[in-house]
Amino acid sequence: xxxxxxxxxxxxxxxxxxxxxxxxxxxxxxxxxxxxxxxxxxxxxxxxxxxxxxxxxxxxxxxxxxxxxxxxxxxxxxxxxxxxxxxxxxxxxxxxxxxxxxxxxxxxxxxxxxxxxxxxxxxxxxxxxxxxxxxxxxxxxxxxxxxxxxxxxxxxxxxxxxxxxxxxxxxxxxxxxxxxxxxxxxxxxxxxxxxxxxxxxxxxxxxxxxxxxxxxxxxxxxxxxxxxxxxxxxxxxxxxxxxxxxxxxxxxxxxxxxxxxxxxxxxxxxxxxxxxxxxxxxxxxxxxxxxxxxxxxxxxxxxxxxxxxxxxxxxxxxxxxxxxxxxxxxxxxxxxxxxxxxxxxxxxxxxxxxxxxxxxxxxxxxxxxxxxxxxxxxxxxxxxxxxxxxxxxxxxxxxxxxxxxxxxxxxxxxxxxxxxxxxxxxxxxxxxxxxxxxxxxxxxxxxxxxxxxxxxxxxxxxxxxxxxxxxxxxxxxxxxxxxxxxxxxxxxxxxxxxxxxxxxxxxxxxxxxxxxxxxxxxxxxxxxxxxxxxxxxxxxxxxxxxxxxxxxxxxxxxxxxxxxxxxxxxxxxxxxxxxxxxxxxxxxxxxxxxxxxxxxxxxxxxxxxxxxxxxxxxxxxxxxxxxxxxxxxxxxxxxxxxxxxxxxxxxxxxxxxxxxxxxxxxxxxxxxxxxxxxxxxxxxxxxxxxxxxxxxxxxxxxxxxxxxxxxxxxxxxxxxxxxxxxxxxxxxxxxxxxxxxxxxxxxxxxxxxxxxxxxxxxxxxxxxxxxxxxxxxxxxxxxxxxxxxxxxxxxxxxxxxxxxxxxxxxxxxxxxxxx
Amino acid sequence: xxxxxxxxxxxxxxxxxxxxxxxxxxxxxxxxxxxxxxxxxxxxxxxxxxxxxxxxxxxxxxxxxxxxxxxxxxxxxxxxxxxxxxxxxxxxxxxxxxxxxxx
Ligand SMILES: Cc1cc2nc3c(=O)[nH]c(=O)nc-3n(C[C@H](O)[C@H](O)[C@H](O)COP(=O)(O)OP(=O)(O)OC[C@H]3O[C@@H](n4cnc5c(N)ncnc54)[C@H](O)[C@@H]3O)c2cc1C
Ligand code: SF4
Ligand code: SF4
Ligand code: FES
Numbered sequence: 001x002x003x004x005x006x007x008x009x010x011x012x013x014x015x016x017x018x019x020x021x022x023x024x025x026x027x028x029x030x031x032x033x034x035x036x037x038x039x040x041x042x043x044x045x046x047x048x049x050x051x052x053x054x055x056x057x058x059x060x061x062x063x064x065x066x067x068x069x070x071x072x073x074x075x076x077x078x079x080x081x082x083x084x085x086x087x088x089x090x091x092x093x094x095x096x097x098x099x100x101x102x103x104x105x106x107x108x109x110x111x112x113x114x115x116x117x118x119x120x121x122x123x124x125x126x127x128x129x130x131x132x133x134x135x136x137x138x139x140x141x142x143x144x145x146x147x148x149x150x151x152x153x154x155x156x157x158x159x160x161x162x163x164x165x166x167x168x169x170x171x172x173x174x175x176x177x178x179x180x181x182x183x184x185x186x187x188x189x190x191x192x193x194x195x196x197x198x199x200x201x202x203x204x205x206x207x208x209x210x211x212x213x214x215x216x217x218x219x220x221x222x223x224x225x226x227x228x229x230x231x232x233x234x235x236x237x238x239x240x241x242x243x244x245x246x247x248x249x250x251x252x253x254x255x256x257x258x259x260x261x262x263x264x265x266x267x268x269x270x271x272x273x274x275x276x277x278x279x280x281x282x283x284x285x286x287x288x289x290x291x292x293x294x295x296x297x298x299x300x301x302x303x304x305x306x307x308x309x310x311x312x313x314x315x316x317x318x319x320x321x322x323x324x325x326x327x328x329x330x331x332x333x334x335x336x337x338x339x340x341x342x343x344x345x346x347x348x349x350x351x352x353x354x355x356x357x358x359x360x361x362x363x364x365x366x367x368x369x370x371x372x373x374x375x376x377x378x379x380x381x382x383x384x385x386x387x388x389x390x391x392x393x394x395x396x397x398x399x400x401x402x403x404x405x406x407x408x409x410x411x412x413x414x415x416x417x418x419x420x421x422x423x424x425x426x427x428x429x430x431x432x433x434x435x436x437x438x439x440x441x442x443x444x445x446x447x448x449x450x451x452x453x454x455x456x457x458x459x460x461x462x463x464x465x466x467x468x469x470x471x472x473x474x475x476x477x478x479x480x481x482x483x484x485x486x487x488x489x490x491x492x493x494x495x496x497x498x499x500x501x502x503x504x505x506x507x508x509x510x511x512x513x514x515x516x517x518x519x520x521x522x523x524x525x526x527x528x529x530x531x532x533x534x535x536x537x538x539x540x541x542x543x544x545x546x547x548x549x550x551x552x553x554x555x556x557x558x559x560x561x562x563x564x565x566x567x568x569x570x571x572x573x574x575x576x577x578x579x580x581x582x583x584x585x586x587x588x589x590x591x592x593x594x595x596x597x598x599x600x601x602x603x604x605x606x607x608x609x610x611x612x613x614x615x616x617x618x619x620x621x622x623x624x625x626x627x628x629x630x631x632x633x634x635x636x637x638x639x640x641x642x643x644x645x646x647x648x649x650x651x652x653x654x655x656x657x658x659x660x661x662x663x664x665x666x667x668x669x670x671x672x673x674x675x676x677x678x679x680x681x682x683x684x685x686x687x688x689x690x691x692x693x694x695x696x697x698x699x700x701x702x703x704x705x706x707x708x709x710x711x712x713x714x715x716x717x718x719x720x721x722x723x724x725x726x727x728x729x730x731x732x733x734x735x736x737x738x739x740x741x742x743x744x745x746x747x748x749x750x751x752x753x754x755x756x757x758x759x760x761x762x763x764x765x766x767x768x769x770x771x772x773x774x775x776x777x778x779x780x781x782x783x784x785x786x787x788x789x790x791x792x793x794x795x796x797x798x799x800x801x802x803x804x805x806x807x808x809x810x811x812x813x814x815x816x817x818x819x
Numbered sequence: 820x821x822x823x824x825x826x827x828x829x830x831x832x833x834x835x836x837x838x839x840x841x842x843x844x845x846x847x848x849x850x851x852x853x854x855x856x857x858x859x860x861x862x863x864x865x866x867x868x869x870x871x872x873x874x875x876x877x878x879x880x881x882x883x884x885x886x887x888x889x890x891x892x893x894x895x896x897x898x899x900x901x902x903x904x905x906x907x908x909x910x911x912x913x914x915x916x917x918x919x920x921x922x
Contacts, residue, residue: 427888433902451901453888489879510837510855522855522879524891547837547855551875551886559886563872611875799835806841806850806864806872 002027005309006090006100008080009249010034012043013282013298014106015062020306022070027310030072031098033090036135037077039063044295046139050167056136083256085275102309105253105264105272105280109246109293110134114155114180118218119242129224130240133164142241146171149239153177153227155215156243157184162329164241165207176235177201178213178227180244188325188336192353193360193374200332200358200377210235246293248284263291268317270305279305288320297321312518313491322390326382332358333379337389339364339372347371350399361403368395370402380413383467414464414471423464426457431468438472445469446482460711486745487530489523490516494533494744501537508543509534528553529745532631532667536740539786546799552629555803556790557614559629560607563807565614567606568628569621570664573638573656573676574602580623587620599628601635601673612803615794624664625791631746633666633736634673637685641678641695648678650695655725656684659693659732665787666780669743672736687715690749691735693728696721701728705735705761706753714750717758720766734773735765737780825921831859831913839874839883844920849909850874851918852883852894860894861911861920867904 005021005028007014018030034040040062048054067074075092082091083105089097111132113119119130129149131142146152152172154165157179165177179186183194184201198209214230218240226236254260258272263286265273270285272278281301283293292298300321307316324337341364342349348365357377363385364372370388375381381403388395388402395402417423419432429452437451445466449455455462486494490512497516506512509530513522531548552558557565569584584604588596594608603626609617618625627634636659639645641652656676666672676693677684686692688709694702700721707716719735722728738761743752753761763769765776797803826844828851834840839852841864848864850873862883866873871887878884882891882900891900897908911920 437902453890453901456889524877524879524882524884525889527877527879545837546835547877550877554875559875561869561887563870563875563887799838800833801835801840804840806839806874 002029003101004028004099005030005102005104006098007032007104007106008083008090009106009108009282009284010036010038010040010074010076011106011108011282012040012061012295013108013302014104015040016298017104017106017281017302017305018070018072019062020302021310024306024310024312026306028102030070031075031100032067032072033075033078033080033092033098035077035079036137038136039067039074039076041136043134046133046136047163047167049136049139050133050143050164050170052167052170059136081252083253083258083278085256085258085278088277101277103278104305104309105278105284106282107249107253107284109248109283111138111242112245112247113242114215114244116155116215116218118220119240128222129220129238130218130242133160133241133243134246142168142239143171146239149237150174151176151237152239152241153235153237154241154243155227156245157181157209157211158187158243158245159185159325159327159329161241161243162201164243165201166205166331168239168241169205169207172239174208176208176210176237178215178229178235179209179211180214182211184209184211185329185334185336188340189334189374189376190340190362192351193336193362193376196353196355196358196360196376197329197332197334199355204358205331246283248286248291250284253280253284260286262286268304268319269308270301270318271308279309281305287318290320292321292323294323294325297323315496324386324389326379326386333375333377333382335373335375335379335382335385337373337386338370340374341372348399350403352403363399363402365395365399369393370395383470414468417468423468424452424454424457424461426461427453429454434465434468435472438469442469443473446488457711486533487523487526489513489521489526490530491518492516494742498533498537501534507534507538507541508545509548510545511543528631529669532669532745535667536783539782546802554799555611555614556625556793557609557611557629562608564608564610566628567609567614567617567621568599568603568626569623570626570660571603572660572664573636573653575638575653575657576604583621583623587617590620591617601628602637603628603635610805610807612805614803615797618791618794623791624789627665630665630667631670632668632672633663634671636660637673637675637689639677639683641676645678645683647681648695649697650678650699650701651725652676652678652684652693652695655693655701655728658725659729662729662784663733663736663780665790666736666740666783668736668740669745670748672739672749674732685709688713689716691732692716693732699723701725703728703731703735706749706758708748708750712748712750717753719758719762730777731765733780733784734776735761737776737783738765741776741779825919827914828918828920831916831918833918834859837878839876839878841872841874842920849920850883851911851920852878854878854880854894856880857913859911859913859918861909862892862894862897863907866890867899867906873906 010032041059042061045054045059078092080090081093089099091097111134132138149172151174152168154161154177165175168175183191184197201207215227216230217228219226224238226234228234248263250260253264259265264280264284266280266285266287270279270281272280282298301318304316304318307313326335350363352361359377362374369392373385417431421431423431433452437448442448442451448469455465482488484493486497504515509527512530514520527548528550535542593606597605599605636656638653638656642648672690674691675684675686675689677686678695686694688707692704702721703719704716705719708714828842834853837855839850842849849861850864852860866885868890871885875886876883884891890903892906897905
């Protein structure tokens with residue numbers, strides 16, 4: 001049933017929340033009230049408007065047509081005076097009531113004025129030459145007045161004061177900035193950085209800055225003539241702008257009996273404390289004790305609120321925002337995040353200071369995690385620092401890399417790249433194509449990846465794609481709500497998805513779509529991931545819908561660029577026999593296989609087999625499938641080991657074969673490639689495998705996990721050193737099962753292991769700290785028992801036309817055949 | 820939509836639910852899909868990107884995803900979702916348990 005949604009406040013948070021709700025197809029009739037007589041504009045841009053670099057038209061976000069087109073009733077210039085939560089009504093100043101089912105309060109803040117003598121005119125609020133800097137009307141009046149003025153004083157040396165001072169320079173010949181604290185932007189910057197900024201503002205912009213300046217009086221009777229400071233100093237001026245801070249607009253809410261402390265108290269769903277149907281977002285909301293005065297947190301809040309209120313994800317939770325700012329403050333680059341100053345001796349502090357150029361950089365590091373950073377005068381590293389700060393990424397040993405681009409890997413800046421520079425080397429996508437996708441409306445990284453296929457090959461270019469999307473978006477990419485989902489078409493992260501699948505007993509892919517997707521929409525791109533998950537969860541009870549499988553898994557061969565398939569027989573541990581070789585050779589000859597090739601995984605690949613010939617080839621080979629196609633356990637590479645090698649200290653070949661025999665065909669969220677090597681010389685490259693085993697002297701084996709040597713290169717982390725092959729086999733199964741149950745779809749171990757942390761994995765898999773080891777062992781044992789060689793499925797096709805060619809009879813791009 | 824002489828391609832059970840099969844009709848190669856909602860769609864069999872066999876792709880009730888590079892096309896309109904050329908769509912329906920291609 002369509003519900004009545006009322007929104008009080010038509011500012012940045014209110015309108016954004018409504019946009020998010022519309023984007024989720026929320027079933028509401030929406031009525032909005034805004035105190036200001038306009039549609040919705042970008043308040044941030046008022047600084048630019050004042051500075052004359054933006055026109056009024058340019059700052060509107062949603063004009064009146066947007067409200068009309070979306071069926072939103074906008075009451076602009078209408079102030080709400082009272083909320084009656086009992087009766088579910090809001091009342092405007094004239095006493096007109098509007099009923100609601102759901103109410104969102106987004107009343108923002110007002111500009112706070114310190115108690116200064118003469119600042120208010122008893123008759124007309126502010127003294128006529130005194131202005132606040134908050135609304136479009138404020139800015140318009142300021143500009144009109146300043147045209148006739150000569151000298152301006154700005155009270156407040158925070159971000160807003162600096163912007164006001166800079167903007168006023170456009171209208172008057174002299175500006176003085178007064179700040180009551182010891183240094184500029186004292187909320188964000190430490191003393192050194194604040195002083196550096198002051199020096200830059202004075203020398204580069206020509207604005208006078210006075211710190212420790214307590215303004216006590218505005219002078220002048222009919223018009224402003226100056227301001228007086230506590231120490232008696234008088235500064236002549238004819239216009240004053242107050243930017244001394246903001247306070248949330250909560251009076252009306254508090255007097256309506258709703259809980260207000262510093263702001264309106266909300267829970268993690270942005271619901272007003274103790275209320276079921278009233279929410280608050282934006283600067284007026286107090287969440288976990290914090291108020292936010294920047295827009296980035298509002299965006300996060302708006303999404304959670306929209307997810308929750310539309311039922312798209314009722315459990316969505318806002319957990320607070322890590323505040324970082326990257327701005328040009330009055331034309332000077334400033335970035336700050338986290339701590340301003342170290343808090344204990346254990347905090348590592350790195351400072352770089354170049355006063356002549358006005359450059360200052362300070363980092364605060366705790367336990368190898370960035371907990372604070374301040375940059376003035378050079379923001380080039382800001383983006384990567386913000387990332388490290390937000391995500392708690394591990395930091396490079398060479399700390400200087402954090403502050404400077406030193407040799408080696410210079411982060412390519414999107415700005416400096418030519419339009420035709422190829423970004424994704426797998427899919428041939430240029431920077432221009434990515435920017436084009438952004439211009440035509442894709443605002444999220446994953447949206448752009450979908451539209452262009454950039455980053456969808458080996459994935460190494462993803463960080464660069466992200467930077468370009470952010471740059472093309474003017475600084476930040478919108479966060480993609482789907483980023484945490486297990487598959488794109490079902491709005492749930494993996495643990496929730498698994499819980500829901502269990503709760504409802506969903507045993508097939510289509511059952512999952514029908515039950516868990518709003519509207520029951522099926523999604524082709526999610527099928528494979530769901531099939532893999534369901535098979536892992538239900539084993540033999542899984543209802544196998546063949547269309548949920550990728551073609552590789554439908555015909556048990558790897559599709560090639562010309563639509564043919566490759567056939568790779570099993571060759572455990574890379575060991576074969578003359579008889580097997582002979583058989584493979586005969587089959588290859590009989591079917592005129594265009595190419596016979598050794599794979600990187602120590603097997604023989606027969607390439608270029610038409611689909612309809614697959615069953616016959618399998619029958620003639622009569623060998624088990626080598627699983628060269630599925631997201632599953634692939635191979636165990638081995639070295640010669642103790643059998644023949646002069647150096648071998650462990651029988652790597654035998655152990656590799658034993659592991660492959662046991663875990664063959666095991667499905668997972670990604671491929672699993674393993675290796676066993678007979679000594680640390682590592683001829684089988686075990687250090688760079690999903691799981692690699694290394695024999696070391698004394699009859700012991702080291703187990704490494706999370707290695708990779710593909711598009712990503714990573715040395716695995718040492719999981720354990722054990723005394724016997726049997727222990728290797730047990731821990732291998734336990735680790736693989738833990739990975740199967742907890743990794744995201746297509747998340748290889750090189751991403752999974754660092755995400756969970758090797759110490760944590762060791763606790764679970766080796767030390768059994770969570771008490772789940774037995775369950776993991778049992779689960780993997782069940783999967784092992786369920787193994788069936790898919791190549792046996794040849795006499796009787798599983799579906800009609802399973803092996804019928806899908807290739808047209810026209811000529812396709814030919815794969816070159818090498819002699 | 821392209822016009823074709825009405826042709827019976829065979830029993831609908833030739834195509835498993837949610838999958839596609841290729842047919843040669845009037846010298847054209849056509850991929851016919853049987854959606855999970857029971858309806859049929861017919862599009863050109865060859866991916867315009869690099870010749871992928873579209874009948875081997877995965878579908879839902881809206882799109883087909885080519886198995887080679889995973890570009891997607893709308894099954895009803897033939898429009899690409901990823902800036903590729905469109906594919907042709909053909910009228911197709913079930914007629915007494917048989918697949919009937921053409922008007
Ligand atoms: C000049 C300036 C520059 C800024 N620059 C930046 C920046 O660079 N980066 C950044 O992140 N942030 C910046 N900010 C802060 C940012 O604009 C705010 O964080 C953001 O606008 C807050 O959004 P909001 O919706 O909570 O409040 P607002 O945008 O203030 O919206 C609240 C709306 O509610 C209306 N309202 C209030 N009470 C009632 C009522 N009872 N009935 C009806 N309507 C009511 C108000 O009239 C107002 O329109 C800047 C702010 C200003 C003023
Ligand atoms: S790594 Fe191999 S499979 Fe991947 S794009 Fe390169 S050649 Fe192709
Ligand atoms: S890893 Fe050691 S045991 Fe294995 S082949 Fe190389 S040198 Fe020999
Ligand atoms: S051939 Fe179909 S997507 Fe490339």
